[in-house]
Amino acid sequence: MKQYASLASVYDRLNYGCDYEKIANFLASEIKENERVSSSLVLDLACGTGRLTFLLRDRGFDMTGIDLSEEMLSQAKALCHKEGVSDILWLCQDMRSFELYGTVDACVCTLDSINYLTKLSDVKKCFSLVHNYLIPDGVFVFDVNTPKRFKGFYGCNDYIVEGDTTLLAWQNDYNEKSKLCKFYLSIFEEQADGSYQRYDEVQTEKCYTKKQIESALLECGFEILHVYGDYEKKNADEHCDKWCFTVRCKK
Numbered sequence: 001m002k003q004y005a006s007l008a009s010v011y012d013r014l015n016y017g018c019d020y021e022k023i024a025n026f027l028a029s030e031i032k033e034n035e036r037v038s039s040s041l042v043l044d045l046a047c048g049t050g051r052l053t054f055l056l057r058d059r060g061f062d063m064t065g066i067d068l069s070e071e072m073l074s075q076a077k078a079l080c081h082k083e084g085v086s087d088i089l090w091l092c093q094d095m096r097s098f099e100l101y102g103t104v105d106a107c108v109c110t111l112d113s114i115n116y117l118t119k120l121s122d123v124k125k126c127f128s129l130v131h132n133y134l135i136p137d138g139v140f141v142f143d144v145n146t147p148k149r150f151k152g153f154y155g156c157n158d159y160i161v162e163g164d165t166t167l168l169a170w171q172n173d174y175n176e177k178s179k180l181c182k183f184y185l186s187i188f189e190e191q192a193d194g195s196y197q198r199y200d201e202v203q204t205e206k207c208y209t210k211k212q213i214e215s216a217l218l219e220c221g222f223e224i225l226h227v228y229g230d231y232e233k234k235n236a237d238e239h240c241d242k243w244c245f246t247v248r249c250k251k
Contacts, residue, residue, distance in 0.1 A: 007201055008071035010187055012049055013163040019231075023110060024055035026231040027141050030246045031061075031106045034225055036137035039105035045095050045130070045142075046113030050076030053088060056108070064089040066098050096125045100133045107134060109142035112242070115205040118180060120212060127220040134249035140222065141246050143231075149241040150174055150207040154181045165190040179207040210236065210243060222247040 007014075031039050040062050044053040047065035049072050057063045065088060067073050073090050080088060093099065095109070096117065107130050117123045130140050154172045161168040167188040174181040183203040188196045210227065217224055224247050226233075229240035236243045 007185060007187060007199075008049070008069060008075055010163065010166045010168075010189060011072070011075070012051065013166050014161050014168050016163065018111075020051050020055055023231050024052055024059065026244070027052070027056060027108050027110070028059045028061075030141045030226070030244075031108075031139050034139050034246055034248065035106065036248075037105070037135070039139065041104045041106075043100070043104045043107040043130075043133070045098075045107055045109040045126075046111075046116070047076065047090075048072045048111070050079055050088070050090070052108070052110060054079065054083070054085070057085070057088060061106075062087070064091065064100070064104065066091045066093050066095065068092065068094050096122050096129075098129060103133055103135045104138065105135055106139045106141070108140075112143060112145040112205065114142055114144050114213075115208070116203070118204055118206040120208070120216065123208070123213070124216050124220060127216055127222070131221045131249050131251075136249060136251040138249040139225075139246065140249065141244070143242050143244045144208060144213060145205065146238070146240050146243055147207055147209065148238060150179070150181055150205075151176070153241065154183075154205075167196075174207075181205050181207065213243075213245065217245070217247055221250055223250050 042056060042061040042063055044063060044065045047053045047067050050065055053063050053065040070092055073092055076090055117126060154174050157172050159170040169186040171184040172181060185201045187199045190196055214224060226246040227236040228244045229236045230242045
């Protein structure tokens with residue numbers, strides 16, 4: 001089953017608690033503060049519905065968005081049409097095997113997209129490709145979910161997320177041995193006649209240690225500049241739900 005096939009049309013409605021402006025400010029700040037040359041071309045890897053892609057465009061970057069889900073990119077293109085935006089390039093590609101027309105100055109990858117790569121070898125494939133398409137000294141900013149989030153927030157917990165016309169029943173099954181967490185998602189969307197249509201989807205994330213991510217980055221030719229807790233410039237320790245990495249491409 002394709003991930004985000006059923007969830008795409010309701011993703012933004014159910015993700016209303018996400019502070020996209022805060023994340024965009026963090027990303028833009030990290031790129032600008034750590035660039036060696038002025039960054040204009042930026043790749044948003046695993047861009048989803050394009051909310052952050054748009055916000056980074058508004059902050060002056062020339063954006064390309066890549067996502068594996070055709071359904072998520074359809075939402076991004078619909079937003080383009082609604083806003084009259086035509087200068088974002090959208091590509092439907094796998095983050096483990098993507099191809100670009102040329103190099104980019106910086107790359108971002110957010111909202112635990114790296115965790116959807118469930119093999120460390122795939123993480124390295126992704127990092128190697130980012131390294132390949134970044135200019136020398138180009139900046140790569142991304143986040144991963146931490147072991148604390150997998151064990152605590154995910155675990156084997158169940159959640160209900162409600163929107164105005166949509167409800168998500170979310171069941172988690174985290175396996176401490178394999179470090180894999182299965183998300184069993186049931187989406188109920190209200191129809192015009194007042195009935196509800198149900199869609200089911202299964203997603204999987206992998207928990208990585210900070211040491212595993214750092215080793216993969218060094219192996220793929222990156223210099224690690226900063227590791228922060230969440231989207232704030234605080235210590236990246238075991239108490240954080242998310243680690244944010246800022247690295248530089250060395251060639």
